[in-house]
Amino acid sequence: xxxxxxxxxxxxxxxxxxxxxxxxxxxxxxxxxxxxxxxxxxxxxxxxxxxxxxxxxxxxxxxxxxxxxxxxxxxxxxxxxxxxxxxxxxxxxxxxxxxxxxxxxxxxxxxxxxxxxxxxxxxxxxxxxxxxxxxxxxxxxxxxxxxxxxxxxxxxxxxxxxxxxxxxxxxxxxxxxxxxxxxxxxxxxxxxxxxxxxxxxxxxxxxxxxxxxxxxxxxxxxxxxxxxxxxxxxxxxxxxxxxxxxxxxxxxxxxxxxxxxxxxxxxxxxxxxxxxxxxxxxxxxxxxxxxxxxxxxxxxxxxxxxxxxxxxxxxxxxxxxxxxxxxxxxxxxxxxxxxxxxxxxxxxxxxxxxxxxxxxxxxxxxxxxxxxxxxxxxxxxxxxxxxxxxxxxxxxxxxxxxxxxxxxxxxxxxxxxxx
Numbered sequence: 001x002x003x004x005x006x007x008x009x010x011x012x013x014x015x016x017x018x019x020x021x022x023x024x025x026x027x028x029x030x031x032x033x034x035x036x037x038x039x040x041x042x043x044x045x046x047x048x049x050x051x052x053x054x055x056x057x058x059x060x061x062x063x064x065x066x067x068x069x070x071x072x073x074x075x076x077x078x079x080x081x082x083x084x085x086x087x088x089x090x091x092x093x094x095x096x097x098x099x100x101x102x103x104x105x106x107x108x109x110x111x112x113x114x115x116x117x118x119x120x121x122x123x124x125x126x127x128x129x130x131x132x133x134x135x136x137x138x139x140x141x142x143x144x145x146x147x148x149x150x151x152x153x154x155x156x157x158x159x160x161x162x163x164x165x166x167x168x169x170x171x172x173x174x175x176x177x178x179x180x181x182x183x184x185x186x187x188x189x190x191x192x193x194x195x196x197x198x199x200x201x202x203x204x205x206x207x208x209x210x211x212x213x214x215x216x217x218x219x220x221x222x223x224x225x226x227x228x229x230x231x232x233x234x235x236x237x238x239x240x241x242x243x244x245x246x247x248x249x250x251x252x253x254x255x256x257x258x259x260x261x262x263x264x265x266x267x268x269x270x271x272x273x274x275x276x277x278x279x280x281x282x283x284x285x286x287x288x289x290x291x292x293x294x295x296x297x298x299x300x301x302x303x304x305x306x307x308x309x310x311x312x313x314x315x316x317x318x319x320x321x322x323x324x325x326x327x328x329x330x331x332x333x334x335x336x337x338x339x340x341x342x343x344x345x346x347x348x349x350x351x352x353x354x355x356x357x358x359x360x361x362x363x364x365x366x367x368x369x370x371x372x373x374x375x376x377x378x379x380x381x382x383x384x385x386x387x388x389x390x391x392x393x394x395x396x397x398x399x400x401x402x403x404x405x406x407x408x409x410x411x412x413x414x415x416x417x418x419x
Contacts, residue, residue, distance in 0.1 A: 012169075012233040012279075013394040015383045021376040022393035028196040028369045034301040041280060041399040043067030046148070046155040046167050048282040048295050050099075050309075053152060053180035055081060059102035059118060065297070069158040071145050072096050076118040077105055083145035083156040089122065090114045090140075107142075116142055151175040151284070153293065169232030174273055176286040177266045183291065183311035187326050191306045192338045193359050195366035197281065197298035198396070200306065203362050205235055205277055205388040208380040210249070213361055217354040219251030223385040233279035233395045235388050247274035247287050261289045262313040279395055289313075302366055305338065308355075331356065 027033050047066040055062065061074045063086055070086035072095065086095050088109040095107055095116075106123065107116040115124040120142035125132055146157040148164030150172060155164065193200060203209070205228060211220040220226075225241045226249075238245035239253075246253065247270045268288050276284040281296040292310045299305055326332060330351065331339040341348065341359050348360035368374055379386040 012230060013391050015228070015230055015387045016390050018381060019379040019387040019390040021379065022390055022397060023198070025369060025374055028199060028366070029301055031301045034196075034298060036400055037298065037396075038067040041067070041396065042298070043069055043158060044162075044399065045280050046157050046162070046164065046278075047071070048278070048293065049073045049083075049154040049156050050293070051152050051180040051311075052081060052149055052154050054099075054185075055154070057101065059105050060100075061096055061102055062099040063096050064156060066156065066158050069145075070094055071156050071158065073147065073154055073156060074102065074107070074118050078119075081147060081149075081154065082118075082120065083147040084120050085143040085145055085158065087143060088112075088114055089142065090125075095142075120144065150278075152178070152180045153282075153284070155282075167232070169234065171231035171234045171236065171276065171278070174229070174231065174236055176272055176276065176284060176291060178264055178286060178291040178311070179266060180311065182265050182313070184314040186310045186312070188307055188309040189326055189329075190338045191308070191331075191355070191359060192299075192333075192336070192340050193304050193306060193362055194302060194341070195304060195362040196301060196369075197296055197304040198392075199362050199365050199369075200296060200304055200358070201277065201281065201283075201392060202389050203358055203365075204275070204283055205237075205392060206386055207237070207382075207384040207388070208386050209361075213357055214354045216349075217352060217357060218249050221249050221384075223380060223382055226384040228383050228388040228391075229273070230391060235277040235279075235391065236273035237275035237277075238273055240384070244271065245273075246270045247272050252287075256287075256289060262315055263288045264291070264313055267291075277392075279392075 043066060045066060047064050049062050049064045055073060055075045058075055058077045061072055063070065063072050065071065071083055072086040073081060073083050075081050088095055088111065090109065090112055093109050093111040095109055102118065105118050107118070113126050114122065117123050122137040122140045125135060125137065128135060144160040146160050146162040146164060148155050148168065150168050207226050207228065208223045210218055210226065211222045221239050221241045226237065226239050229236045229238065239249050241250040248256070253270065267286070270288050272286060274286055276286070278284065283294040283296065285292045290310050290312045292308055294306055294308045297305050327334060331341065331344045333340050333343050341363060344351065344356065348356040379389060381387060
């Protein structure tokens with residue numbers, strides 16, 4: 001029997017002294033397991049919707065999916081940012097697509113033109129007297145979702161009663177110092193990766209591989225010269241090569257010190273985390289010269305998409321992908337608009353780009369998982385090695401494990417009014 005709810009104290013799990021694999025092979029290859037995750041994890045998780053700074057004006061909006069829940073974030077005429085389920089209350093049609101600005105401060109369903117205000121109230125129904133004579137529009141506002149903000153980023157949750165303060169926990173105290181109003185964004189790029197989404201996350205929190213796979217790009221550090229700190233369900237990475245906790249591998253920091261790169265105001269010191277893995281699937285990478293936000297979405301048991309956007313000082317563009325035009329960048333598939341390993345003109349290890357090195361090794365891992373002989377051996381000990389993998393896996397299992405009580409911040413099924 002599939003569980004209806006997971007269970008958790010909300011505190012997450014500590015770094016184990018002797019880490020061990022917690023997930024079976026099926027967790028990475030089974031379509032049934034992936035369906036459970038969509039419903040029980042992503043359908044009850046905080047999902048990044050982007051910077052609040054990009055939703056400055058009344059009617060500015062963006063859309064995002066949390067598992068099977070399509071959601072929207074809208075700036076109201078009163079200046080308040082709100083989240084709703086992206087569903088018309090008439091027949092459930094998806095209302096908005098992508099991001100942009102809503103015309104005339106009205107959200108209009110494309111199917112039958114039921115019309116809502118930016119506060120979610122139902123304002124107009126065509127042929128109301130003839131077709132819905134007894135309809136009380138006050139009973140059919142847009143369904144609310146929860147919204148919170150961390151480090152200038154907006155996060156949304158399908159359950160309007162979800163506890164954002166409990167989710168963000170102590171990571172708020174160590175969050176990146178970058179301010180989005182002091183930066184400008186490059187183009188968002190999306191990688192389509194032939195691996196389970198967890199394979200990519202586990203690669204991102206594996207500090208043991210940095211000195212080996214990324215020897216020519218990041219140059220380390222070794223597993224004993226970096227660490228991951230636990231903040232509730234979140235993980236924050238630091239280099240410790242200098243004896244201090246800093247945001248960059250020492251080799252990269254030395255190269256940057258001799259360059260003419262423009263530093264971001266307020267982030268010059270580098271005395272903060274370099275990678276923030278916000279559970280379950282948001283990755284923020286911070287340095288004195290840039291901030292990148294990566295949003296990972298599982299598409300199938302063996303496929304995920306990683307959407308990455310980089311912010312820098314406004315004077316620092318064009319960036320390495322060629323300014324605003326990414327269509328000539330290596331790996332770009334013009335037919336789909338995404339980057340794929342198969343479209344690289346050279347081997348990933350020859351690109352000089354650690355992103356492609358990660359994509360390459362994650363796809364290799366996914367192919368290995370298909371083997372009936374696949375086994376996980378011992379995990380490398382240490383907070384800068386592979387111990388964070390157990391932390392992540394235990395957090396995941398908290399959402400999928402049978403329990404009689406709902407997750408913290410939830411009261412059971414989301415309060416969708418029925419009339």
